[in-house]
Amino acid sequence: MPRSFVRHRLAACLLWMVLWAPPARAWVYPEHRRILLRAIEQLGAADRALLDSLWAAARSGYPERFTLAVIEPGQGRHPVALDYAAWAGLAGDHSCSPQAMLHSILHEPWVLKVADVTARLKADLRKARRPDQTNNAIRDSDIRLQRADPAYATRAGANNVHFLLARTGGRFKAPPTNAPPARRSR
Numbered sequence: 235m236p237r238s239f240v241r242h243r244l245a246a247c248l249l250w251m252v253l254w255a256p257p258a259r260a261w262v263y264p265e266h267r268r269i270l271l272r273a274i275e276q277l278g279a280a281d282r283a284l285l286d287s288l289w290a291a292a293r294s295g296y297p298e299r300f301t302l303a304v305i306e307p308g309q310g311r312h313p314v315a316l317d318y319a320a321w322a323g324l325a326g327d328h329s330c331s332p333q334a335m336l337h338s339i340l341h342e343p344w345v346l347k348v349a350d351v352t353a354r355l356k357a358d359l360r361k362a363r364r365p366d367q368t369n370n371a372i373r374d375s376d377i378r379l380q381r382a383d384p385a386y387a388t389r390a391g392a393n394n395v396h397f398l399l400a401r402t403g404g405r406f407k408a409p410p411t412n413a414p415p416a417r418r419s420r
Contacts, residue, residue, distance in 0.1 A: 240295040243288050245332065262372060263323030263348070264356035271319040274305050289318060296340055311353045313346055320349055347382035351375060 277285065289304035301309070301317040309317060316324075316339060324345060325335055338345050355378075358371035380386045 237295050240292050244292045263352035266322040267319045270322040271305050271307060299340055311350055313349045316349060323352060344383045351378040351382050
């Protein structure tokens with residue numbers, strides 16, 4: 235099967251999942267991954283069979299990069315391949331476009347390191363009992379992610395998603411810093 239065909243089928247599958255996914259909130263990779271994992275687990279039989287067949291076709295071109303099953307709910311530390319649920323986590327912080335994400339998944343060695351770091355984050359978040367423990371787990375994970383993915387911080391800054399630039403025009407005018415807070419109208 236030609237790789238271009240596999241890429242088109244993967245893109246179609248990804249688009250299908252995005253268009254039909256219910257709204258959800260997630261901030262870190264393990265949460266993104268869990269949401270897609272649960273969504274796939276809840277698919278009807280026909281939709282799941284279609285997704286499984288698309289995954290099998292994609293995997294035939296890259297068997298060393300993709301898990302045998304479309305999702306691996308028990309995947310933990312030191313993964314040797316990525317399941318489809320990992321794609322949502324990688325899309326969140328580790329790519330600026332679908333093309334860049336697919337390239338990274340198929341060719342970059344750091345994606346497995348990122349999956350390992352985030353499996354550790356998931357465990358650390360599960361153990362956290364206080365807000366400071368949660369914050370520390372996330373910050374420690376950010377440091378590990380920067381080591382695993384060399385472009386982690388620069389990519390986030392370059393795409394203006396996580397580190398928004400200040401407005402330079404428009405009608406919004408910030409109040410002076412010593413101004414009292416605005417009152418709400420009732």
